[in-house]
Amino acid sequence: MTDSLHIHRLQKNYGPLRALDDVTFSVAPGEIFGFVGSNGAGKSTTMRIILGVLAADSGEVRLGADLIDLERRRRIGYMPEERGLYPKMKVGPQLTYLARLHGMSAAAAETSARTWTERLGVAARFDDDVADLSLGNQQRVQLAAALVHDPDVLVLDEPFSGLDPVAVDVMSDVLKDKAAQGVPILFSSHQLDLVERLCDRVGIISAGSITAQGSVDELRTRDGQILEIVGPHPDSRWADGLPGVLAADYASDATRLRVHDDVDDQAILAAALAHGPVHRFAANPPSLTDLFRELV
Incomplete structure (x- = not known):
C-alpha cells in the first residue's frame, strides 16, 4: 500500500514576508484532500516544496516514515498551476517522453500515453501539437502528464481550472478511481462546491497558516x-x-x-x-x- 503524505511544520520566508507559517497536515492512502485558500495564501508554495521545486526554511515532507528524496519524488504525479507542457511538441510523444523520464520503458510509456489520452478524451489529438489544442484539452493533457508514469502520490494545483462540466466529471472520476487504488491525492481548487462534493478532508490556508482542517462534515458543523x-x-x-x-x-x-x-x-x-x-x-x-x- 502507498504511504501517507506528511507535511510537518513547513516554514518559508521571502525576506520579511512569511509565506508559510507552521503548515502541517497529512494525506492518507486513498484519501482526496482539498487544499483551499485565497490567491497568495500559500497553496502553490506548499506544493512546490513537496516537489522539491522550492526549499523550505524549516519543516519536513515525508512519505510514510521517510523524508522525500529525489527518487521518491519521481513517484509523485504533479500538475503545476502554471502549465508545464511544451507547446510545439506533439501530445503523444510528449507524454511518452515524460513517462520515460520517470523510468518507464519506451513500450510501456507509449502504452500508458495512449491509455490516458483515451481515458481523458484527447486520443484524437495524440499527434497534434499542444499549442493547437483548446485550453480545456491542454488541461486534460496536463493531467495525463501527471498520471502517465503511474504515480504513488498525486499533487495537483488547480486541476479543474478552465474545464467545462463534462471535463470536470471526467477528471473527478479519474481522481476517485486513483483514490480507490490507494493513492493519496492532494489538490487545490477555488471551486468550493466541487471540493465539498469530492474531498474526504479539507484544509483551509490563510496568510500562510492552516486555519481549519477536517472532513467536510466536521468543518461545516464546527461553528453551529x-x-x-x-x-x-x-x-x-x-x-x-x-x-x-x-x-x-x-x-x-x-x-x-x-x-x-x-x-x-x-x-x-x-x-x-x-x-x-x-x-x-x-x-x-x-x-x-x-x-x-x-x-x-
Missing part, C-alpha cells in the same frame, strides 16, 4: 448551524439580540442566522412570528463556501 427564515421583513432586524444567535444576515430573500447547536429554535421561530407570517423555517449546516468566507 444556519437557520434560514423567509417571512419577516429584513428591515425589522428581528433576530438581533436573541439568545444563541451568533450572526444574522438580513438578505432580501431570507434571513440567515448562524446559531449555537443547542439553540432553542422554537424561541427563534416565535420571535420571527411576532414580526409577521413565516413562510419557511429550515436548519442547515453552513456550506464550505460560507465557512471559507468566515475563515479567510
Whole structure:
C-alpha cells in the first residue's frame, strides 16, 4: 500500500514576508484532500516544496516514515498551476517522453500515453501539437502528464481550472478511481462546491497558516448551524439580540442566522412570528463556501 503524505511544520520566508507559517497536515492512502485558500495564501508554495521545486526554511515532507528524496519524488504525479507542457511538441510523444523520464520503458510509456489520452478524451489529438489544442484539452493533457508514469502520490494545483462540466466529471472520476487504488491525492481548487462534493478532508490556508482542517462534515458543523427564515421583513432586524444567535444576515430573500447547536429554535421561530407570517423555517449546516468566507 502507498504511504501517507506528511507535511510537518513547513516554514518559508521571502525576506520579511512569511509565506508559510507552521503548515502541517497529512494525506492518507486513498484519501482526496482539498487544499483551499485565497490567491497568495500559500497553496502553490506548499506544493512546490513537496516537489522539491522550492526549499523550505524549516519543516519536513515525508512519505510514510521517510523524508522525500529525489527518487521518491519521481513517484509523485504533479500538475503545476502554471502549465508545464511544451507547446510545439506533439501530445503523444510528449507524454511518452515524460513517462520515460520517470523510468518507464519506451513500450510501456507509449502504452500508458495512449491509455490516458483515451481515458481523458484527447486520443484524437495524440499527434497534434499542444499549442493547437483548446485550453480545456491542454488541461486534460496536463493531467495525463501527471498520471502517465503511474504515480504513488498525486499533487495537483488547480486541476479543474478552465474545464467545462463534462471535463470536470471526467477528471473527478479519474481522481476517485486513483483514490480507490490507494493513492493519496492532494489538490487545490477555488471551486468550493466541487471540493465539498469530492474531498474526504479539507484544509483551509490563510496568510500562510492552516486555519481549519477536517472532513467536510466536521468543518461545516464546527461553528453551529444556519437557520434560514423567509417571512419577516429584513428591515425589522428581528433576530438581533436573541439568545444563541451568533450572526444574522438580513438578505432580501431570507434571513440567515448562524446559531449555537443547542439553540432553542422554537424561541427563534416565535420571535420571527411576532414580526409577521413565516413562510419557511429550515436548519442547515453552513456550506464550505460560507465557512471559507468566515475563515479567510
